[in-house]
Amino acid sequence: MSNPRILIIGAGYGGMITTVNLAKELSPDDADITLVNKHNYHYQTTWLHEAAAGTIHHDRTRMLIKNVINTNRVHFVQDSVVKIDKDNKKVILKNGELSYDYLVVGLGFESNxxxxxxxxxxxxxxxxxxxxxxxxxxxxxxxxxxxxxxxxxxxxxxxxxxxxxxxxxxxxxxxxxxxxxxxxxxxxxxxxxxxxxxxxxxxxxxxxxxxxxxxxxxxxxxxxxxxxxxxxxxxxxxxxxxxxxxxxxxxxxxxxxxxxxxxGVKASHIPADSGFKTNRGKIPVTDDLRAPDDDHVFAVGDVAVVFPAEGKRPYPPTAQIAVQEGELVARNLKHLIKGEPTEKFVYKxxxxxxxxxxxxxxxxxxxxxxxxxxxxxxxxxxxxxxxxxxxxxxxxxxxxxxxxx
The missing domain is CATH 3.50.50.100 (FAD/NAD(P)-binding domain)
Incomplete structure (x- = not known):
C-alpha cells in the first residue's frame, strides 16, 4: 500500500510551518510530502514595507526554500497553482498536475x-x-x-x-x-x-x-x-x-x-473559483482547520477564516495566527494518518x-x-x-x- 500523499500549496507562513513541522512529525514511511510554490523562496511578508521603502535590501526578506525545508523528506515543486480539482483530488498547475490524499491550501492574498x-x-x-x-x-x-x-x-x-x-x-x-x-x-x-x-x-x-x-x-x-x-x-x-x-x-x-x-487585501481567488464554500473569498474552516465541505482539505493563512464563536468577528489574518494554524495542521495530519482524533484550533x-x-x-x-x-x-x-x-x-x-x- 502506498503512502498517503500530502500536498501543500503556497509557501507563506502557514504553508512553511506546516511543511517544516510535518517533516519532523512524520517518518518517510508515514507519508509523501510535496510543497508547491510560485517562487523558489519563502519571504517575510511582514518585512516587505521595509524593502519597499529601501531601509533593508529585498534579499533580506527572503530565503531559499531548499535551505529551510528538509529536502530528504519534502519534494519541492516550483510552479503556479491554476485550480484545485477537489472532486478528483488533484491540483492543476501551470505546467502539470499533482494528485493528493490530503491538501493544505495556503495560497495567501491579493491586493484589493x-x-x-x-x-x-x-x-x-x-x-x-x-x-x-x-x-x-x-x-x-x-x-x-x-x-x-x-x-x-x-x-x-x-x-x-x-x-x-x-x-x-x-x-x-x-x-x-x-x-x-x-x-x-x-x-x-x-x-x-x-x-x-x-x-x-x-x-x-x-x-x-x-x-x-x-x-x-x-x-x-x-x-x-x-x-x-x-x-x-x-x-x-x-x-x-x-x-x-x-x-x-x-x-x-x-x-x-x-x-x-x-x-486592503483579499484572499486568493483560487479556492472560490475551485468550488469551495467560502466567506468573502476565504474558506470558513471547521474547528480542526478543515474545509467545511471537504474533510481532506485544510486551509491556513489568508485563505482561511476562523471564527472564535458563532456570531463573533473572525480573527484577523495575521502572520501570528497563520503560524499557529500551520502548527496545528501538521499535528492534525499526523493524527489522521495514525488513525487518531484531531485537535481543535485554539488561538493563543x-x-x-x-x-x-x-x-x-x-x-x-x-x-x-x-x-x-x-x-x-x-x-x-x-x-x-x-x-x-x-x-x-x-x-x-x-x-x-x-x-x-
Missing amino acids: TFGIKGLSEHAFSIRSVNTARKIREHIEYKFASYNNDPDAKDSDLTLVVGGAGLSGVEFLGELVDRIPGLCREYDIDQNKVKIIDVEGMPMVLPPFERDLAEYAQRYLESKGVIFKLGTFIKEATPDGVFVQKKDAEKMEEIKAGTVVWTG KRGTVASLGNHQGIGVVYDKKLKGKPAAAMKKVIDDRYLLELGGVGLMLRKGKLNFL
Missing part, C-alpha cells in the same frame, strides 16, 4: 482595490518581494531624476500612501527613516518632500487602543507626515490621486510622483506590535502596552522568534534583526 478607478494602473501595492523592489526603485528614480531631468516637478517628491492600517503605518515609519538619506544622497532640500497618508477611517491603526494609535500618529506627524483622515481616494491618475473627505461636495487633487496603496493571542521605523514602535504583548524603543525591540524579537521556529538558530543568525554575532 475596492473598485477605485485607476488604482490598479497608477498605484503600487506592497504584496510581494518584486512589488516591494519596484516601489523602492521607483522612489529612488524620482529622487535621482529631480535635479537632472528638465521636466521634473516638485510633485515628483510627493508620496501618497493609501490606508493607515498596520501595513500603511509601518510603511510610513520606514519612509520617514529613509527620506533624509535620499535627500542627502541626491542633494534635495528635505522641505520639498511631502508624505501624505489618506485614510477613510477617522483614526489610524483601528485595531490598536486609541492612546497607542495616537502615539503613532503624533510620532509620524513630528517627522513630517500629513494625515488626511476621514478621507477617501476616489481615483488614481498618472499625476496623483483625487480624494474626497466624508460628506464633502468636491474632490481634491493631490499631485504626486508616487502612490502606494496599502488599503500573544499581542500585536507595529514598527514605526527602526527605533520606534507601539504594541501590546501579553496585555502589556509598549511604546517607543521597547516596542521596536520587541518587534525584532518577534521576527527573530519566527525565524528560529522555521529554520533554527542558523537561519535566525543569518536573517535575523538582532545582532547576535
Whole structure:
C-alpha cells in the first residue's frame, strides 16, 4: 500500500510551518510530502514595507526554500497553482498536475482595490518581494531624476500612501527613516518632500487602543507626515490621486510622483473559483482547520477564516495566527494518518506590535502596552522568534534583526 500523499500549496507562513513541522512529525514511511510554490523562496511578508521603502535590501526578506525545508523528506515543486480539482483530488498547475490524499491550501492574498478607478494602473501595492523592489526603485528614480531631468516637478517628491492600517503605518515609519538619506544622497532640500497618508477611517491603526494609535500618529506627524483622515481616494491618475473627505461636495487633487496603496487585501481567488464554500473569498474552516465541505482539505493563512464563536468577528489574518494554524495542521495530519482524533484550533493571542521605523514602535504583548524603543525591540524579537521556529538558530543568525554575532 502506498503512502498517503500530502500536498501543500503556497509557501507563506502557514504553508512553511506546516511543511517544516510535518517533516519532523512524520517518518518517510508515514507519508509523501510535496510543497508547491510560485517562487523558489519563502519571504517575510511582514518585512516587505521595509524593502519597499529601501531601509533593508529585498534579499533580506527572503530565503531559499531548499535551505529551510528538509529536502530528504519534502519534494519541492516550483510552479503556479491554476485550480484545485477537489472532486478528483488533484491540483492543476501551470505546467502539470499533482494528485493528493490530503491538501493544505495556503495560497495567501491579493491586493484589493475596492473598485477605485485607476488604482490598479497608477498605484503600487506592497504584496510581494518584486512589488516591494519596484516601489523602492521607483522612489529612488524620482529622487535621482529631480535635479537632472528638465521636466521634473516638485510633485515628483510627493508620496501618497493609501490606508493607515498596520501595513500603511509601518510603511510610513520606514519612509520617514529613509527620506533624509535620499535627500542627502541626491542633494534635495528635505522641505520639498511631502508624505501624505489618506485614510477613510477617522483614526489610524483601528485595531490598536486609541492612546497607542495616537502615539503613532503624533510620532509620524513630528517627522513630517500629513494625515488626511476621514478621507477617501476616489481615483488614481498618472499625476496623483483625487480624494474626497466624508460628506464633502468636491474632490481634491493631490499631485504626486508616487502612490502606494496599502488599503486592503483579499484572499486568493483560487479556492472560490475551485468550488469551495467560502466567506468573502476565504474558506470558513471547521474547528480542526478543515474545509467545511471537504474533510481532506485544510486551509491556513489568508485563505482561511476562523471564527472564535458563532456570531463573533473572525480573527484577523495575521502572520501570528497563520503560524499557529500551520502548527496545528501538521499535528492534525499526523493524527489522521495514525488513525487518531484531531485537535481543535485554539488561538493563543500573544499581542500585536507595529514598527514605526527602526527605533520606534507601539504594541501590546501579553496585555502589556509598549511604546517607543521597547516596542521596536520587541518587534525584532518577534521576527527573530519566527525565524528560529522555521529554520533554527542558523537561519535566525543569518536573517535575523538582532545582532547576535
